[in-house]
Amino acid sequence: MPGSQIHSAANGGQVAGVPLLDESQIRVILLDIEGTTTPISFVYKTLFPYASGVMESFLREYAQVPEIQSLIQELRAQHDVDEGNGLRPPSWLDDSEEARLRSSVGYGQWLIERDSKCTPLKSLQGKIWQQGFTSGELRGEVFPDVPVAFERWQKQRKIVAIYSSGSVLAQQLLFRTTTSGDLTPFISAFFDTRVGAKTEKESYKKIAASFSTLPEQVLFISDAAGEIKAAQSAGMQALLCDRESRAASLATKCDLICSFDSVLPD
Numbered sequence: 651m652p653g654s655q656i657h658s659a660a661n662g663g664q665v666a667g668v669p670l671l672d673e674s675q676i677r678v679i680l681l682d683i684e685g686t687t688t689p690i691s692f693v694y695k696t697l698f699p700y701a702s703g704v705m706e707s708f709l710r711e712y713a714q715v716p717e718i719q720s721l722i723q724e725l726r727a728q729h730d731v732d733e734g735n736g737l738r739p740p741s742w743l744d745d746s747e748e749a750r751l752r753s754s755v756g757y758g759q760w761l762i763e764r765d766s767k768c769t770p771l772k773s774l775q776g777k778i779w780q781q782g783f784t785s786g787e788l789r790g791e792v793f794p795d796v797p798v799a800f801e802r803w804q805k806q807r808k809i810v811a812i813y814s815s816g817s818v819l820a821q822q823l824l825f826r827t828t829t830s831g832d833l834t835p836f837i838s839a840f841f842d843t844r845v846g847a848k849t850e851k852e853s854y855k856k857i858a859a860s861f862s863t864l865p866e867q868v869l870f871i872s873d874a875a876g877e878i879k880a881a882q883s884a885g886m887q888a889l890l891c892d893r894e895s896r897a898a899s900l901a902t903k904c905d906l907i908c909s910f911d912s913v914l915p916d
Contacts, residue, residue, distance in 0.1 A: 670905060671869065671887055673914060678861050678868040679803055680881075682848075683814040683821065685873035686891045692791040697820075700782055701775045702762045706755045708778050713751055718777070722754050724770035729757055767815040769843050776817035783823040790824035792833070793893065799910035800836035806914060811839040813857060813870075818842050849876045854884035871913070889913065 684693050712718045732739045740756040743749035761771045782788035803810055812821050818840040825833040839860070846853030858865040865885030872878055878888045890906050907913060 671889070672866070675867050676808065676869045676887065676914065677863050678809040678811060678858075679913070680811045680813050680854075680857060680868055680870045680886070682870075682872035682874065682877065682891070683812060683816065683824070685893055686871055687792050687796050687812075688824065689791060689793065689893075696788070696791075697775075697779060698762050698765075700788060701778045702759045704778060704782070705758050705774075706751075708781065709751055709754055712777075713747075718774075721770050721774050721777075722750070725754055725757060725774070728761075728768050728770055767843060767847070769817075772815060772817045772820070772843060776819035776823070779820050779823055783827050788823075788827070790826065790828040790833075792825070792828050792830065793909070795909045795911050797828070797830040797833060799913060800833060802916060803914060804836055808914065809838045809861060810836055811841065811857070811861075812837055813841040813845075813848065813853075815843055815848060818844075848872075848874070849880050851880045851884040854881045854886055858884070858886065869913075871907070871910075 681687055684690055709718070709722075713722070726742060726744075729739055729742050740753070740760050742753040742757060744753070758771060758774060761768065762775075779788060783790075800810060812825070814821055816824075821840045821842070822834060825837060841857055841860075845856050854868075854870065855865060858868050861868070866887060868881075868886045869889065870878070870881040870886045871889045871891050872881075873891045873893065875890065878890050881888045888905075892906055892908055
């Protein structure tokens with residue numbers, strides 16, 4: 651593409667039979683967060699430790715709120731699933747309210763350590779992070795090229811959407827509190843695991859359908875090869891975002907970028 655810095659993930663050249671982007675078709679730009687719009691370190695060194703550290707105090711304060719009670723019940727059900735799958739989560743005791751709360755905390759922290767993508771954990775994390783963002787203890791972080799790209803794509807009348815394993819609430823909080831200001835006005839839609847797993851092609855078909863658009867009119871950008879493969883299998887165009895020069899270890903047939911500067915440039 652003239653004026654762009656997009657390369658193939660296979661040794662810097664185009665993979666045989668794999669076309670470059672058809673920019674003329676792109677109506678929607680669908681973005682992953684971790685490693686794509688936001689440094690991985692922010693997730694693992696800031697968000698996860700915060701959620702784990704305040705989980706007990708948060709649940710003690712809000713355990714009687716119906717929505718939180720429902721999340722605890724969902725965590726209990728997920729605990730049974732994990733045990734049934736041969737995993738060894740911390741034991742769960744229901745013989746008293748205190749035991750149930752401690753079990754919820756221990757299991758929740760165990761899930762965070764494993765980087766679990768289960769929906770009840772992500773929903774609980776979102777609630778905890780909401781408290782942190784509201785108090786000012788947390789602030790969203792994005793790469794410097796992200797706000798610039800959002801403005802450029804808005805001028806080009808592209809629809810920008812987010813698809814992350816983190817809850818929609820957590821996504822909105824992150825983009826609303828960045829050092830570049832509130833970026834949510836640039837984002838038309840947020841999707842999380844309630845639409846489906848990020849490695850399943852049906853998830854991407856559902857997202858495309860939500861915009862009443864064909865999959866090939868959606869450009870998905872992620873740092874995860876498995877997600878790229880799923881999006882491509884659904885018919886979407888895709889770019890692998892390699893922010894940390896890990897391309898040599900990522901075997902996938904798609905084009906490669908290291909920033910958003912080269913995506914639909916002016």
